[in-house]
Amino acid sequence: MNKTRIIPLLTLLALTLAACQPGTPTPATVTQASLPTVEIITATSQPTVEQLPTITPEAQATAAPTTTVAATGGNxxxxxxxxxxxDRSTPAALMLSYVNAINRHEYLRAYSYWVNPTPSLGDFDAFTNSFSGVGTESVVIGNISADGAAGSIYYTLPVLYTDTLANSGTTLKYVSCVVMRLPQPANYGEPPIQPLNFDSGTKAALNASISDADALAAACNGQGSGGPTSAPVLENLTDLSANNYIDNRSGAVEVVSSLLNAINRKEYVRAYSYWQNPSQTVGNYDNYAAGYNDTGSVSAVFGTVISDAGAGQFHYQVPVGMIVTTNNNTQQTFIGCYTLHLANPGMQGTLPFEPLGITAGKFKQISNGTSLSPLLATACN
Structure with a gap:
């Protein structure tokens, strides 16, 4: 397939929008391992990564296996x-993101994980005030059950929170049965999309005479299907294929990985949602989705993320090499750069919360088999 056809296939890959500008936040160490069609490459000449005051920049992607935790302890x-x-990739990831937002005092972000927070949390001011005096919060998640209904998946999570008061160091424990809902992303035909979210769940103080294990075991009695449960897990960020599900905005590589995963799963409304102001950055949704009509799959390799911060804004550049496989098994290789932006989460004061998102992408087609290492090092120049 010639170049004039492959660019419509991946509208966003060939965007010649504003040149990339700096920036990056961090999750736990994230990874991008070798993909079936691409060799993982470390840039030989890496750009400078600037340390941000509240969000650490990401290092070169490295492999991280899926992790599990015992129902009675661990993180x-x-x-x-x-x-x-x-991270909204899995129920455990969303629960941990919620607690992380509490610990960072990003209460608007925490509140935004609920679609209808008022019945469980009260209004936003009441929710914020409920953490007055709390220094840190930790969480243990029990085994999770899942039920499908009307195009959605409902997850039931027994949860144990431990709040440590800032001044005294006193710990307070609470138990909850949290229900999360994921409307199936593939069912959306147009924006907006609703990602995995909290549906219900209220905290109850835990009696000191009850053990953590017993509290978790009883937290969701009578709720959910009563069927099989599974241990909480995080997604595998090394797998961008349609067999995996990634919806992670913790960092720049995570957002781009989520975008490409959505493309591979044909969830184009979800892919569109990773762009900030998408009607301006990538255009009309119908045209955007139509650009992928002949796209079979996309695999990627990432260079070192570059970050920059100022005036409460974080900016990120992600060097990316991509191999696009079309529906007739033709392959094309692209090299380029995504630009991302995040308004400081602690300074966002009104809903809706705006997460880290893509603002620009600039890519060019190169010959298949070209060494990507030197190109990744300069892709965002």
Whole structure:
């Protein structure tokens, strides 16, 4: 397939929008391992990465396996205030993101994970005031059940929260049965899309005589299907294929990985949602989706993310090499750069919360088999 046809296939890949500008937040160490058609390459000459005051820049993507945690203890990811976690890929990821937002005092972000928060949390001011005096919060998640209904998946999570008061160090424990809902992304035919969200769940103080294990075991009695449960897990960020599900806005590589995963799963409304002001950056949704009519799959390799911050804004550049396989198995290779933006989550004061999103992409087609290493190092220049 010639170049004039492959560019419509991936409208966003060939965008010649504003040249990339700096920036990056961090989740737990994230990874992009070798994909079936692309060799993972580390840039030989890496751009400078600037340390941000509240969000650490990402290093070159490296492999991280899917993680599990016992129902009675342990952590899936770092939820402390030094990390930034905004991940809706799995129920456990969303729960940990919620607690991370509490620890970072990003209460609007925490509140935004609920579609209808008032019945469970009260209004936003009441929700914020409920954490007055709380220094840190930790969470343990029990085994999770899942039920499908009317185009959605409902997840039931037994949860144990531990709040540590800032002044005294006193710990307070709460138990909750949280229900999350994921409307099937493939069912959306036009924007907007609703990602995985909290549907219900209220905290109840835990009696000191009840063990953590017993509290978790009983938290969701009578709720959910009563069927099989599974341990909480995080998504595998090394797998962009249609067999995996990634909806992660914790960092720049995570957002681009989520975009490409949505394209591979033919969830084009979800792909469109990773762009900020998409009608301006990538145009009309119908035309955007039609650009992928002949796209079979996309695989990618990432260079080192570059970050910049100022006036409460974070900007990120992600060097990316991509191989596009069309429906007739033709392959094309692209090299380029995505630009992303995040308004400081702690400074956002009104709903809706705006997460990290893509603002521009600039790519060019190169010959198949070209060494990507030197190109990744300069892709965002």
């Amino acid at each position: 899936l990811a770092d939820t402390s205030s030094s990390n930034y976690l905004d």
